Amino acid sequence: MFPNLPDRKPTYSYKWEKYKGQDILPLWVADTEFGCAQPILDGLKSRVDHGILGYTLPSQYTPANEAIVSWCERQYGWSIDADWIVWTPGVVPAFNVASKAFGAGRILVQEPNYPPLRAAPGINDSQRIAIQTVIENGRWTLDFEQLEKEASHPDCHLMILCNPMNPVGSVMTQGELDKIAQICNQNGVLLCSDEIHCDLILEEGVSHIPASSHRELKDNSITLMAASKTFNVAGLGASFAIIPNEEIRRKFNKAAMGIVPWVNILGLVATEIAFTQCDEWREQQLNYLRSNRKFIVDGINDIPGLSVLSPEATFLAWVDASKLDAPSPQAWCEQRGVGPSPGSDFGSKDFFRINFGCSQDMLKEALYRLQKK
Numbered sequence: 001m002f003p004n005l006p007d008r009k010p011t012y013s014y015k016w017e018k019y020k021g022q023d024i025l026p027l028w029v030a031d032t033e034f035g036c037a038q039p040i041l042d043g044l045k046s047r048v049d050h051g052i053l054g055y056t057l058p059s060q061y062t063p064a065n066e067a068i069v070s071w072c073e074r075q076y077g078w079s080i081d082a083d084w085i086v087w088t089p090g091v092v093p094a095f096n097v098a099s100k101a102f103g104a105g106r107i108l109v110q111e112p113n114y115p116p117l118r119a120a121p122g123i124n125d126s127q128r129i130a131i132q133t134v135i136e137n138g139r140w141t142l143d144f145e146q147l148e149k150e151a152s153h154p155d156c157h158l159m160i161l162c163n164p165m166n167p168v169g170s171v172m173t174q175g176e177l178d179k180i181a182q183i184c185n186q187n188g189v190l191l192c193s194d195e196i197h198c199d200l201i202l203e204e205g206v207s208h209i210p211a212s213s214h215r216e217l218k219d220n221s222i223t224l225m226a227a228s229k230t231f232n233v234a235g236l237g238a239s240f241a242i243i244p245n246e247e248i249r250r251k252f253n254k255a256a257m258g259i260v261p262w263v264n265i266l267g268l269v270a271t272e273i274a275f276t277q278c279d280e281w282r283e284q285q286l287n288y289l290r291s292n293r294k295f296i297v298d299g300i301n302d303i304p305g306l307s308v309l310s311p312e313a314t315f316l317a318w319v320d321a322s323k324l325d326a327p328s329p330q331a332w333c334e335q336r337g338v339g340p341s342p343g344s345d346f347g348s349k350d351f352f353r354i355n356f357g358c359s360q361d362m363l364k365e366a367l368y369r370l371q372k373k
């Protein structure tokens with residue numbers, strides 16, 4: 001039955017270690033409090049019971065690749081070839097590899113954004129050009145005028161998109177992806193799309209379109225995906241890039257060679273099972289998250305000085321605290337016993353990000369604490 005909510009305190013949980021010994025509810029780093037689907041746990045146990053955990057050559061691990069191929073077909077109506085898949089031990093290494101291989105000069109990255117995405121250009125000796133995220137018709141989207149202008153710079157060869165957007169929670173529409181495709185193609189800018197949250201669409205009528213499934217982007221894009229967020233297996237270090245174009249794939253693989261380790265065997269097993277045996281668990285989780293989303297959005301919007309738009313996807317809510325009479329919104333939350341992610345890490349100091357992938361009781365307690373005078 002969903003949700004199963006194990007106690008994470010004694011498990012080296014990054015999320016729970018931060019406020020260890022303090023009465024602060026950790027609602028920050030983006031994993032959930034939900035125990036994994038039983039088929040994943042059973043599959044991992046039986047892999048461990050096999051008794052050998054040696055090197056694994058993922059390209060030959062056909063069932064896991066087949067699982068991705070059929071998942072893309074079922075979820076997105078997207079037919080991919082198994083050999084477009086490049087396994088990576090995380091999405092963060094993957095967008096850094098893309099930056100290293102293709103980013104020399106200026107890299108376009110939307111803002112606010114997941115901190116490691118903001119850091120990627122600098123790590124790879126490139127310059128980060130922040131493309132602003134703006135509210136239009138009650139929804140966060142990209143500043144397309146700015147994107148068009150910056151993409152035309154002669155030193156710009158790469159855009160890293162985060163779609164669904166973390167932290168703002170929007171999912172690029174067909175029209176928005178069309179614009180991105182047109183701008184990237186016109187300017188010789190490769191699109192690397194981090195889609196780690198794409199199987200967590202909460203809004204009815206919204207669907208995710210993988211970048212490389214776009215006809216105009218097939219030969220000018222890298223799509224990064226994983227089962228990690230949706231199925232809460234992020235600690236297993238397994239993700240994959242889908243790269244239809246052979247030359248882009250070759251350059252990506254070359255840049256990773258000798259630096260990026262092979263994918264973790266247990267992560268590989270978990271991904272395969274997540275994509276083949278866990279549909280019902282995912283549905284239950286999505287429904288639970290929809291109800292948490294409504295609860296947190298209504299509750300936050302009732303607090304003077306705070307406001308939030310309902311995210312279309314993810315279990316993350318991006319809270320505007322600019323009208324709060326407090327020098328640090330993060331400190332204001334922590335003083336009340338709630339620990340979100342600081343907006344400054346994402347490039348917006350007047351915001352904070354709340355992870356609502358937790359029990360409804362925990363969320364209720366967090367809101368109660370924030371509502372207290």
Ligand SMILES: Cc1ncc(COP(=O)(O)O)c(C=O)c1O
Pocket residue numbers: 029030089090091092093114162166194196226228234238239
């Ligand atoms: C947008 C985005 N990309 C990547 C990651 C992490 O990816 P990985 O753990 O696979 O390196 C996160 C985790 O929060 C994320 O939100």
